[in-house]
Amino acid sequence: MWKISQNLEIPLEEVDMHAMRSGGAGGQNVNKVSTAIHLRFDIRASSLPPAIKERLLGLRDQRITADGVVVIKGQRFRTQEKNRADVLERLGELIVSVAKVPKKRVATKPTRGSRERRLKQKSRRGQIKSLRGKVSDQ
Template sequence: MLKVSSKLAIPLEEIEMNAVRAQGAGGQNVNKVASAIHLRFDIAASSLPEEVKTRLLALGDQRISSDGVIVIKAQRFRTQEKNRTDALERLRELVASATRTRKKRVATKPTRASKERRLKQKTRRGQIKSMRGKVSDH
């Protein structure tokens, strides 16, 4: 079980992980050892609550494909075990970000003092600009 929060956990059976060869520099080790982890998690087929599924699909994250599958490639570390835990942690963070609800914004009015400060600043700026004109000889 991948524990996302105190109330939410994802069974490891729903997460598909494959070991693949990593890309980039690393010489013989990279060419020989399949240390990178390719994680796939189907949002629609998961046991997540519908509300969380909807939020995840609405995130607009590039790791979420058009058919609703989260794809994470972890190749930061040299060992397969570290990359596996890194991929699971990144999945956990992504799902956790979808569980948080945003606080509703409370509309406020600017204070009288802030309005006066703004107008005073505008007047001062206008005076500075008006003094930039050509100087006459009279």
Template sequence: MLKITRNLAIPLDEVEMQAVRAQGAGGQNVNKVSSAIHLRFDIAASSLPEEIKARLLQLRDQRISTDGVIVIKAQRFRTQEKNRADALERLKLLIEKANVKPKQRIPTKPSKGAKERRLQHKTRRGQVKAMRGKVSDH
């Protein structure tokens, strides 16, 4: 079980992990050892509550594909175990981010005094601009 919060956890059998070869520098170790981890998590098929699934799908994150699958590639470390833990931690952080309910916006209106100040400022500004015109001789 991957524990996200006190009362929210996902079973590890919902998370698909595959060892692949890492990219970049590293010499012989990178070329021979499959130490990077490809993590795939299908949001729709998961046991997460519906509201968290919806917020996850609404997140503007490049790791979430169009068909609702989270894909994380972990290759920071030299060992497969550390990369596996890193991938799970990144998945946990993403789900924690979606677990936070956004605050309900309360629409407000400007006060009467604020409207009057705005209009006075506009009038003064218009007068200043009007004074910039050409001076007539009559």
């Protein structure tokens, strides 16, 4: 079991990780050693609570495919172990970000004083603009 937060954990069997060769500069090490990690996590098939699944699927994140699979590629580090820990941490951050239930907004009316101040400011701006007109000889 992989513990994401105090009250949230998932089995590591649900997280699919494959090692592959990194891209970019690095010379012989990059060309010969598979240090990059490609993580795939199927949200719908996971054991996450339904509310968290729903919020994850509702995210507008480029790492989540249309099929509901989170895809994260890690190649920041030179070792496979560090890249594996990095992608797991990034997946954990993504899940924790939706685990907290957003507070419902309570609609409120503007106060009487704020309405009066707004109208007073509007009339003041109107007077300033009216004084910008042409000057008459009278």
